[in-house]
Amino acid sequence: MTLSLDDRQRAMLAEMGIRLFEPLPAAAPAATGTSAAPAATSTSAASGAPGRSAAAAASAASSASTQAVHSGAAPTPATSPTPPIPPIPRPAPPSGRLPASAPATLGPPPSGIEALDWDGLEQAVSGCQACGLCQGRRQTVFGVGDRQADWMIVGEAPGEQEDLRGEPFVGNAGQLLDSMLKAVGLDRGHRVYIANVIKCRPPGNRNPEPSEVAQCEPFLRRQIALVQPRIILAMGRFAVQSLLATQEPIGKLRGRLHQYEGVPVVVTYHPAYLLRNLPDKAKAWADLCLALDQFPSTEPGREPSIPT
Ligand code: URA
Numbered sequence: 001m002t003l004s005l006d007d008r009q010r011a012m013l014a015e016m017g018i019r020l021f022e023p024l025p026a027a028a029p030a031a032t033g034t035s036a037a038p039a040a041t042s043t044s045a046a047s048g049a050p051g052r053s054a055a056a057a058a059s060a061a062s063s064a065s066t067q068a069v070h071s072g073a074a075p076t077p078a079t080s081p082t083p084p085i086p087p088i089p090r091p092a093p094p095s096g097r098l099p100a101s102a103p104a105t106l107g108p109p110p111s112g113i114e115a116l117d118w119d120g121l122e123q124a125v126s127g128c129q130a131c132g133l134c135q136g137r138r139q140t141v142f143g144v145g146d147r148q149a150d151w152m153i154v155g156e157a158p159g160e161q162e163d164l165r166g167e168p169f170v171g172n173a174g175q176l177l178d179s180m181l182k183a184v185g186l187d188r189g190h191r192v193y194i195a196n197v198i199k200c201r202p203p204g205n206r207n208p209e210p211s212e213v214a215q216c217e218p219f220l221r222r223q224i225a226l227v228q229p230r231i232i233l234a235m236g237r238f239a240v241q242s243l244l245a246t247q248e249p250i251g252k253l254r255g256r257l258h259q260y261e262g263v264p265v266v267v268t269y270h271p272a273y274l275l276r277n278l279p280d281k282a283k284a285w286a287d288l289c290l291a292l293d294q295f296p297s298t299e300p301g302r303e304p305s306i307p308t
Pocket of ligand 1: 156
């Protein structure tokens with residue numbers, strides 16, 4: 001009796017560490033001319049390609065062992081039993097960035113967010129899989145700054161730099177924000193807390209979808225509740241829409257005070273927009289002054305100075 005394995009099955013078995021007891025060369029059957037490329041096949045088995053091929057190989061392995069034992073072509077020494085079949089390799093769990101086409105395995109947003117403390121909230125954010133953005137992120141971007149600040153800055157969503165560093169507003173727009181804050185006597189480690197509406201980077205920096213904003217919004221809500229700021233600066237359309245539940249354009253909302261859960265809100269342009277529209281920096285400065293009128297940012301003796 002001879003083995004009925006083709007080259008592909010042999011390569012898979014070899015990759016899985018299963019030795020076959022071959023007939024002696026003289027008794028070997030003529031080549032059958034099967035053309036499957038063993039190297040390619042074994043790569044696929046080694047990488048954990050799931051499903052039929054691996055299962056078929058395992059079943060072929062068991063049948064091959066049986067055939068080898070009964071073939072009589074090569075005596076099986078009693079002292080060298082057939083090696084056990086190793087477990088079929090599984091695909092590696094997802095890590096890092098998945099292709100955009102990867103199927104979503106999303107869960108509901110974590111429940112009980114409104115009762116979480118800072119540590120619990122940070123953990124809930126970093127493990128969140130409530131929308132598809134979790135599949136493209138390197139890491140979540142929680143927030144930064146003084147957790148007992150009087151001032152809170154709310155931006156939109158992380159970009160590439162923020163996704164890399166895990167901190168909001170660290171790219172070009174962040175540099176402008178830093179100089180705006182400096183102009184009113186604030187810096188990101190002192191008397192101000194900075195967070196985004198969205199905690200994961202949208203692919204290619206696209207605008208967040210309404211469903212993504214809705215899923216993420218409870219995290220921001222809880223951050224605001226924990227910080228208890230005295231003034232909120234809402235920067236850009238998505239921050240404004242999320243906090244004020246309005247579709248009105250920023251141009252129509254700026255220049256007056258709004259409220260979020262009893263906290264005064266000043267609406268202003270997003271720093272990334274200001275980088276593209278320099279003349280509107282003057283309006284953003286007026287917005288900062290409106291916020292300052294509402295709540296001073298500086299210690300006595302330090303005067304705000306207009307940014308260049
Ligand atoms: N834009 C935002 O709104 N937030 C960031 O963190 C970076 C850019």
